[in-house]
Amino acid sequence: MAVYTEVTDEALRAFLADYELGGLIAFRGIAEGVENSNYALRTERGDFVLTLYEKRVDPAELPYFLGLMEHLAQAGLACPTPVRGRDGEALRALCGRPAAICTFLEGVWPRRVRPEHLAPLGDSLARLHAASGDFAGRRPNALGPQGWAPLLEACRGRGDEVQAGLMAELDGHLGAILAAWPAAGALPVGQIHADLFPDNVFFLPDAAGQPRVSGIIDFYFACTDLLAYDIAVCLNAWCFEADGAFNLTKARALIGAYAAVRPLAPAERLALPALCRGAAIRFLLTRLYDWTHTPADALVTRKDPLEYLRKLRFFAQVESPGAIGA
Ligand SMILES: Nc1ncnc2c1ncn2[C@@H]1O[C@H](COP(=O)(O)OP(=O)(O)O)[C@@H](O)[C@H]1O
Numbered sequence: 632m633a634v635y636t637e638v639t640d641e642a643l644r645a646f647l648a649d650y651e652l653g654g655l656i657a658f659r660g661i662a663e664g665v666e667n668s669n670y671a672l673r674t675e676r677g678d679f680v681l682t683l684y685e686k687r688v689d690p691a692e693l694p695y696f697l698g699l700m701e702h703l704a705q706a707g708l709a710c711p712t713p714v715r716g717r718d719g720e721a722l723r724a725l726c727g728r729p730a731a732i733c734t735f736l737e738g739v740w741p742r743r744v745r746p747e748h749l750a751p752l753g754d755s756l757a758r759l760h761a762a763s764g765d766f767a768g769r770r771p772n773a774l775g776p777q778g779w780a781p782l783l784e785a786c787r788g789r790g791d792e793v794q795a796g797l798m799a800e801l802d803g804h805l806g807a808i809l810a811a812w813p814a815a816g817a818l819p820v821g822q823i824h825a826d827l828f829p830d831n832v833f834f835l836p837d838a839a840g841q842p843r844v845s846g847i848i849d850f851y852f853a854c855t856d857l858l859a860y861d862i863a864v865c866l867n868a869w870c871f872e873a874d875g876a877f878n879l880t881k882a883r884a885l886i887g888a889y890a891a892v893r894p895l896a897p898a899e900r901l902a903l904p905a906l907c908r909g910a911a912i913r914f915l916l917t918r919l920y921d922w923t924h925t926p927a928d929a930l931v932t933r934k935d936p937l938e939y940l941r942k943l944r945f946f947a948q949v950e951s952p953g954a955i956g957a
């Protein structure tokens with residue numbers, strides 16, 4: 632479910648009058664996603680996505696997200712391009728919410744990740760990092776290391792209801808992760824996506840029938856942080872099988888294709904196991920927060936925090952970068 636704010640036909644037509652998109656042909660709510668309200672629009676000028684930004688998005692941060700998408704799209708990355716209204720503004724208001732229209736991207740996200748998806752993913756991620764190198768915006772990562780202890784505290788009251796002993800185990804992991812975190816300045820920093828999960832990457836088959844990336848969406852966790860942390864997020868989100876096994880073939884394909892575009896410094900390869908532990912606890916904690924703070928009958932689907940406990944335990948016993956394909 633991701634239509635929190637209902638938009639009427641009349642409100643949408645009035646909103647579209649401020650754009651040069653021609654007349655409205657069709658629009659429908661998009662069920663996928665959890666954060667914002669999304670609508671697919673068809674106008675005389677083509678297909679678009681209308682997003683109304685909901686409560687968890689800070690309106691002050693929207694110019695960074697929209698500016699980054701526009702910058703990346705201009706650099707040739709397949710990501711949504713914000714559409715400017717007649718007055719030149721892309722960020723507008725609809726039904727009392729900040730709102731923007733972006734270009735619609737073709738393709739489908741992989742419901743079952745195959746090894747063939749990983750090289751195109753790594754290639755696109757490296758291109759994203761390279762293309763954002765001259766983007767002037769900056770946004771600290773609110774869900775980076777300094778955010779994890781407060782999140783853990785916010786979960787403490789009910790966390791052990793999810794699994795007995797969970798809070799004590801997480802205290803131990805978090806202490807070790809923070810102690811091993813790379814010092815400021817030790818690794819390259821830039822604009823990162825920070826949530827590059829399979830549901831945020833669309834693919835289409837190329838001429839030979841192999842998957843190619845046709846679009847990267849959902850830049851609303853993007854921030855200025857360690858570039859290699861984005862690889863760690865992908866190793867978490869793309870390289871485990873349904874039975875919990877880590878797939879080294881997928882990891883090598885991801886890292887190999889990434890490094891072919893942006894070579895990794897030895898320090899980045901060495902840091903990857905620690906960054907993977909950090910990425911695992913980051914998604915574990917936000918899922919645990921949602922699990923313990925969202926009523927079970929809410930319309931939003933809660934994601935399983937324990938999936939990331941299993942991943943965290945795996946990365947915690949990794950002794951060398953080679954064990955995760957680095
Ligand atoms: N530019 C786009 N092109 C095509 N589909 C999109 C686009 N942006 C969003 N979508 C669709 O909307 C869904 C939710 O978008 P997403 O940004 O992940 O929402 P949320 O931030 O609320 O989780 C996606 O799964 C996709 O189906």
Ligand SMILES: N[C@@H](CCOP(=O)(O)O)C(=O)O
Nearest residue numbers: 664665666826828914918934
């Ligand atoms: N990828 C995160 C949740 C963020 O949801 P999204 O729909 O905005 O990508 C997770 O799996 O925990």
